[in-house]
Amino acid sequence: MPVTERAYHHGNLREALVDAGLRLLDEGGVEAVGIRSAARLVGVSHAAPARCFPTATSFLAAVAAVGYGRLAAALTEAVDAAEDTLSAFRAVGLAYVGFARREPNTFRMLTHPSLADKSRHPDLLEASNRAFDVLREAVLRAQDDGHVAPASPAALALTAWSTVHGISALIVDDQLAAKGYTGDPDDLADEVLATLFLGMRPVPGPPA
Amino acid sequence: MPVTERAYHHGNLREALVDAGLRLLDEGGVEAVGIRSAARLVGVSHAAPARCFPTATSFLAAVAAVGYGRLAAALTEAVDAAEDTLSAFRAVGLAYVGFARREPNTFRMLTHPSLADKSRHPDLLEASNRAFDVLREAVLRAQDDGHVAPASPAALALTAWSTVHGISALIVDDQLAAKGYTGDPDDLADEVLATLFLGMRPVPGPPA
DNA sequence: TTCCTATGTTGATAGTGTCAACATAGGACC
DNA sequence: GGTCCTATGTTGACACTATCAACATAGGAA
Structure with missing residues (x-):
């Protein structure tokens, strides 16, 4: 398994989520960026972002x-x-x-x-x-x-x-x-x- | 029954909803204003605003x-x-x-x-x-x-x-x-x- | 008087954020 | 080297939101 991807147990999930958020932002505007959508895009469970971002607005931030x-x-x-x-x-x-x-x-x-x-x-x-x-x-x-x-x-x-x-x-x-x-x-x-x-x-x- | 209130079958529901929206805005900020909350405040069912405002953003507008x-x-x-x-x-x-x-x-x-x-x-x-x-x-x-x-x-x-x-x-x-x-x-x-x-x-x- | 339309209601569906309980992988420490 | 312990992620639930379809009804038009 490549170390660059799917190594979310090692701390780059936050970065991956932000990248997903940027893509959502670019494609669907401000309204389209949410933690569940980002989690889906990254391929992680819907509650995983909560570890990196305690609240939805902290993700937006x-x-x-x-x-x-x-x-x-x-x-x-x-x-x-x-x-x-x-x-x-x-x-x-x-x-x-x-x-x-x-x-x-x-x-x-x-x-x-x-x-x-x-x-x-x-x-x-x-x-x-x-x-x-x-x-x-x-x-x-x-x-x-x-x-x-x-x-x-x-x-x-x-x-x-x-x-x-x-x-x-x-x-x-x-x-x-x-x-x-x-x-x-x-x-x-x-x-x-x-x-x-x-x-x-x-x-x-x-x-x- | 007073004609000024509860006369929503006569066209002032829209105005009442906007008033409720302004109150929600004042008290809870932009995030707090939604059609369901406004409907609740006015005392009407949750889907009633759909007649006046086909979409949520039209209410915001x-x-x-x-x-x-x-x-x-x-x-x-x-x-x-x-x-x-x-x-x-x-x-x-x-x-x-x-x-x-x-x-x-x-x-x-x-x-x-x-x-x-x-x-x-x-x-x-x-x-x-x-x-x-x-x-x-x-x-x-x-x-x-x-x-x-x-x-x-x-x-x-x-x-x-x-x-x-x-x-x-x-x-x-x-x-x-x-x-x-x-x-x-x-x-x-x-x-x-x-x-x-x-x-x-x-x-x-x-x-x- | 009889429809017909405008106005609300009820219920269901899909989406969201947040929380609690659970699983597990990897390092820390003895 | 083996045993915990914590960081990380999963699962499931709850409450909330918007939107839609089907239904009810009040009041005016014909």
Whole structure:
């Protein structure tokens, strides 16, 4: 028997269940991910997940934590690919929206109402904070280079996060046309980010 | 028998169920609202709601629509109380955040993942649009008075909506401290809105 | 007065999460 | 080297949910 599979008596059941949860999420949306379905997919009894995940929401939290990890990776990649701190700041915003559009179900899982109280799920909180840190540090570096006003970095980062999250939510739920915007979602993301950057600029008015 | 109660054979069962749903929402959060619980609360059989709401999510949609109505009312009230168009624009942003803080469960219901596809729930879509329109028109009026850049109103309104929604989501889920902001949520809302207004200003840089 | 439809009821089915009791494999310890 | 002991998983049950089909009935239409 191969050691890589069916070795659930050795601790990789949790990982296998999370993988199954991600597949369920991808295929059937947030509603489709449950411990019994995941157990069925893994090929284990319906009560086995209870050992790894004492409650159903703790399972959701584990799946969402992976989602935040993917988001953090996407943001990090965008920052690393940028040439200067200002374009990095811009890139991280676009990467956030791009991630939401690429993985809408994952994006929705991140704000699942059952996971609203993140203090109950330390791993999820940490994964969320790690993704946020990528954006926060991009703001900090742009601030160091004088591209962003010398205000509280925490507030600025929260502003940026709020903006990109909000516009992503609208785009993912197809609310643009209903709200009177008929153009390309990417163009809107550009416009929204431009407004954001304008508001975060250091001085009241640079030359042009 | 009083005509106001127990007259469910005459068409007000739907309303009674929605009321029950709102109570369930308020007391037990988004997870607590279901058709069977609502039926129990109203004092009707478990399958009665099926006549008014063919599916469970259609019931959620009806409850959420009332939530959007409340939101629209709060925004309208804020706009009406303002003295000029610029302060009205500011007031509507603060009112959005204030509503989210006052009714966190209602706020979460508005973005419930089951309701992501609003095209399936015309009433919900309309209620959502109505709330958005209050903010959109506030932007338009501020633009007419020269307080906002002459860009696409739809894009500007979506930017503002995104920002206030994003910051509300973070505040409601108690994510401020975890994200490095230790101050008062209201102060943060002020800061975020200030940045938003700065970015939406008409010219690159007014005097001060 | 006689239907007919709108509105609820009853009962059944399939799915979910959670708990308690039981089985067992593998390492720990003497 | 043999004996427990614990971690891991199974089985079965319970309560809850949504959804469907079959049935009942009240009130208006013809």
